[in-house]
Amino acid sequence: MNENKPSSAAKHSPPHPTTREQTKQIRRKRDDRRTRRTVSALQNSLIKLLLKKPLREITITELTELADISRTTFYLHYTDINDLFNSLEEDIYRRFEKIIHETLVDSSMILHMNIDSSGKVQLPTLYEVFKFIDDNTDLCIVLLTNPDSTFLSRIWTEGRTTLMNKTASIHDDKTNRTIEYYYYAVSNGVRGLIEHWLETGMKESVDEVYRMATDFILHNLTFLQRDNTYNY
Numbered sequence: 001m002n003e004n005k006p007s008s009a010a011k012h013s014p015p016h017p018t019t020r021e022q023t024k025q026i027r028r029k030r031d032d033r034r035t036r037r038t039v040s041a042l043q044n045s046l047i048k049l050l051l052k053k054p055l056r057e058i059t060i061t062e063l064t065e066l067a068d069i070s071r072t073t074f075y076l077h078y079t080d081i082n083d084l085f086n087s088l089e090e091d092i093y094r095r096f097e098k099i100i101h102e103t104l105v106d107s108s109m110i111l112h113m114n115i116d117s118s119g120k121v122q123l124p125t126l127y128e129v130f131k132f133i134d135d136n137t138d139l140c141i142v143l144l145t146n147p148d149s150t151f152l153s154r155i156w157t158e159g160r161t162t163l164m165n166k167t168a169s170i171h172d173d174k175t176n177r178t179i180e181y182y183y184y185a186v187s188n189g190v191r192g193l194i195e196h197w198l199e200t201g202m203k204e205s206v207d208e209v210y211r212m213a214t215d216f217i218l219h220n221l222t223f224l225q226r227d228n229t230y231n232y
Contacts, residue, residue: 039077041067043088046081047138055085055148089151092143095132099125100159111217123214126190130210133194134202141198156187186217 045067049058058081064074078084103112103125114122133140143151163183167176190213197209204212 035077038069038073041069042074042077042084046084046088047142050085050142050146051138055081055146085148088139089143089149092139093151093154096129096155097158099128100155100162121214121218123217126213126217127206127210130194130206130213133198134206137198137202144195144198152191159183159187182220186220189216189220 042063045063046058048066049063060071060074060081063081063084064071078087103123111123112125114124116122143149160180160183164176164180167179171179193209193213193216197204202209
């Protein structure tokens with residue numbers, strides 16, 4: 001028997017990474033962590049400055065000093081202040097876009113609803129919105145009140161487009177027109193509720209303000225009850 005012949009298991013076992021490959025992997029992970037820390041520091045510093053002044057008045061110098069990051073490092077990630085702000089806004093928009101699709105798409109009804117053990121109707125994705133606002137208050141104030149932000153207009157447009165695409169093949173034009181009015185009524189109502197919650201110092205808890213918003217949305221479903229073909 002040839003003792004030097006490799007066994008079947010040895011032939012099929014995955015090759016072990018070399019020391020050089022391991023070093024590259026470690027360096028890549030370290031660089032990724034460093035990048036995340038840098039981006040987070042720049043975004044958080046921008047939010048702090050936006051609470052005090054408009055975007056156009058913020059300079060790269062004061063931003064990098066606040067973030068304790070060099071200008072050279074800043075330019076490795078962004079071209080200017082607007083690029084940083086747009087990147088920040090895009091990150092949050094993607095999170096809310098996911099919530100919109102979970103609310104309006106992943107359900108056979110107009111709204112995704114659950115019934116809890118006490119029989120109350122719940123809108124779980126709406127709760128996610130209020131929880132996110134509570135966890136990221138300064139960021140949400142910036143996005144909701146900053147005149148340079150396109151966040152709200154993009155959210156409303158995405159919500160309307162998603163809802164109307166969902167109902168287009170289910171209802172006739174007249175019915176869909178009513179659904180569209182319902183969408184604008186409740187979305188602007190919830191927006192006003194959120195803005196007032198922020199402006200008054202968020203005195204109500206997440207659960208309290210979520211319940212008010214849920215009751216408002218469900219109450220206004222009666223707007224659609226003139227036509228029994230609606231599927232809530």
